[in-house]
Amino acid sequence: MPDQFHGWVSHSPTTPLTFTTFTPKPFTPTDIEVQITHCGICGTDLHTLRSGWGPTDYPCVVGHEIIGIVTRIGSAVATAPSSSTTTPDSPLQLGDRVGIGAQTLSCLQPSCTACASGRENYCPRMIATYNSRYPDPADNNKKSRTGPKTYGGFARTWRGPASFVFKIPEAIPSAAAAPLLCAGVTVFSPLRKYGAGPGKTVAVVGIGGLGHLGILFAKALGCDRVIGISRTGRKKTDVIEKMGADGFVATEEKGWEKKWARTVDVMICTVDGDDMPLGKYLRLLKVEGTFVLVGAPETPLPRIRAWDLVAKGVVVTGSNVGSREDVRAMLKVAAEKGVVPWVEKRPMEEVNGALKDMELGRARFRRKGDGVPIQT
Numbered sequence: 001m002p003d004q005f006h007g008w009v010s011h012s013p014t015t016p017l018t019f020t021t022f023t024p025k026p027f028t029p030t031d032i033e034v035q036i037t038h039c040g041i042c043g044t045d046l047h048t049l050r051s052g053w054g055p056t057d058y059p060c061v062v063g064h065e066i067i068g069i070v071t072r073i074g075s076a077v078a079t080a081p082s083s084s085t086t087t088p089d090s091p092l093q094l095g096d097r098v099g100i101g102a103q104t105l106s107c108l109q110p111s112c113t114a115c116a117s118g119r120e121n122y123c124p125r126m127i128a129t130y131n132s133r134y135p136d137p138a139d140n141n142k143k144s145r146t147g148p149k150t151y152g153g154f155a156r157t158w159r160g161p162a163s164f165v166f167k168i169p170e171a172i173p174s175a176a177a178a179p180l181l182c183a184g185v186t187v188f189s190p191l192r193k194y195g196a197g198p199g200k201t202v203a204v205v206g207i208g209g210l211g212h213l214g215i216l217f218a219k220a221l222g223c224d225r226v227i228g229i230s231r232t233g234r235k236k237t238d239v240i241e242k243m244g245a246d247g248f249v250a251t252e253e254k255g256w257e258k259k260w261a262r263t264v265d266v267m268i269c270t271v272d273g274d275d276m277p278l279g280k281y282l283r284l285l286k287v288e289g290t291f292v293l294v295g296a297p298e299t300p301l302p303r304i305r306a307w308d309l310v311a312k313g314v315v316v317t318g319s320n321v322g323s324r325e326d327v328r329a330m331l332k333v334a335a336e337k338g339v340v341p342w343v344e345k346r347p348m349e350e351v352n353g354a355l356k357d358m359e360l361g362r363a364r365f366r367r368k369g370d371g372v373p374i375q376t
Contacts, residue, residue, distance in 0.1 A: 003027070007061045007155025008351050013050045016352045017154065022061060024159045025134060025148035029076035032162045034098060039153035039348075040065030040178040041358050043209075043272075044102065044296075048131050049355070052298045057131055063153030064129040065178040066100040067168065077162040090167075097168045101181035102321045104129045104150055104160045121189075121321050129153075129160070154351060166327050169335035179209065179341045180334055182321060187214035187268055188330040189322030190292040191221060200265045201225040203249075203284060207235045210270035210294060213341055215243045217330075218268075220337035227264065229281075257283045262312075266290050272297035282308045282316070293318040 005024050008017040027033070045062040047053050070092055073079055078091040092098070106123035108115050114122040127134060130152030137147060150160070168177045187210055196202050202223045204214035207230045218226040227247040228239035236248045249256050257280040264284045269276075272295035282291060282304065291314060293301075309316065322330065333339065346354045 005151070005155055005157045005159070007151065008348070010049050010056070010060045010062065011058050013056070017355075022059060022151060022155075024151055024157075027072070027074065027159060029074040030161055030163070031074045031159055032070055032077060032092065032165060033072035034066070034068035034100070034158045034165075035071050036066055036068040036153055036155060036158055038067040038174045038178045039063040040182065041354060042102075042182050044182070046355065046359055047296070047298065053296070057133070057149065060131050061151040061154050062130050063155070064100065064102040065181045065183070066129070066153035066158055067174045067178050067181075068098065068158060070094055070096045070098055074162065092162060092165070092167070097174065099166045099168050099177055099181045100129060100153065100158060100160065100164065101166070101185060101327060102129055103127070104132075104164050105134065108163070118325055119323050121323050154348070164324065166324075166331065169331055171335040172331070175343050175345050176340045179213070179343060180330060181327070183209050184213050184217070184334065184341065185322035185327050185330045186210060186294050186319070187270070188217050188333070189326040190268060190294065190319040191217055191266065192326060192329065193319070194266045194290045194292065196221045196223050196266055198222045199224055201227065201263060203227040203229055203264045203267045204270065205229040205267060205281060206270035206295070207239055208270060212243060213339075214268045214270065215239065215245050216339045216341075217333065219244045220333055220339050227260070251277060251280070260284045262286050264289055267292065269293050270295050274299040274302055276302060278302045279304050279308050282314055285312060285314045287312045288314065290315045290317065
């Protein structure tokens with residue numbers, strides 16, 4: 001008889017999650033099992049639950065900012081002796097505190113340009129932590145998507161490949177670590193890639209779950225100037241005095257795009273509205289500055305004029321979570337620099353209420369569902 005796990009399961013776009021059983025993937029020698037202690041709520045959870053990006057494969061268990069304790073290790077997983085001292089880079093052992101993010105597997109083949117270059121997050125056969133499927137075990141080429149379903153962290157237990165599981169540094173509390181596994185690396189990865197650091201000015205659009213982490217990481221990376229951008233001035237005090245930003249832009253104020261024109265090297269955009277003033281955001285970039293979209297809206301982006309691009313040679317691009325190396329580097333910076341997300345903790349039994357609050361923007365520094373840890 002197949003194993004049965006317990007979790008908060010979605011059966012349709014319009015019904016609440018119900019606490020019931022589900023059948024995880026069969027345990028294999030390359031898998032581990034984790035007793036879940038915390039899981040964040042991400043915007044992806046809401047998009048998936050309502051089939052916003054396309055039809056969801058119900059029943060579905062969402063949650064991909066997972067923290068828990070290793071309780072079972074497959075025979076093919078490298079393990080450390082039980083008496084050894086563990087570090088973030090040492091092999092797994094029972095009792096380790098670990099995290100799982102938005103990706104649970106990729107093809108990892110030398111012929112894959114993404115995987116071979118350490119960019120597994122862009123693998124064409126990337127497998128998401130939930131609402132995805134593993135290759136069919138009978139498919140020797142591992143290209144099919146007809147195998148067991150993936151299930152996320154709104155559950156008591158998680159089972160999956162050990163290769164995308166990360167040890168959590170002791171300096172990071174579990175509730176704070178959860179949002180780092182998706183929201184944290186989503187902003188850290190482009191900051192790292194596009195050279196955020198001394199001598200650079202970074203702007204972050206949208207001060208929510210993603211945005212406040214963007215500001216915290218930009219400061220931790222040593223940027224000369226970090227600017228928060230929001231629609232109103234309501235969050236200015238928090239952004240400047242508590243997050244440590246050096247400037248603040250309220251787009252409700254007239255002429256902001258002229259005042260701040262050509263001041264920004266890298267802009268991380270976390271907002272996902274089709275009415276955002278994209279052309280005005282691009283005015284803030286310096287010559288050959290970079291605009292990086294990390295939000296994933298269900299509607300098309302606003303139109304922009306060709307002149308917005310060619311006048312300064314700006315780069316408009318996007319970024320998808322992060323590679324395994326990005327996650328490890330992000331956790332190291334967070335531990336060493338004391339990057340602690342602003343979180344609200346709720347019992348897992350309140351998950352439906354927490355999801356509703358996220359949808360309505362009631363959670364502090366969370367807009368449409370970025371990373372509020374819920375505890376089992």
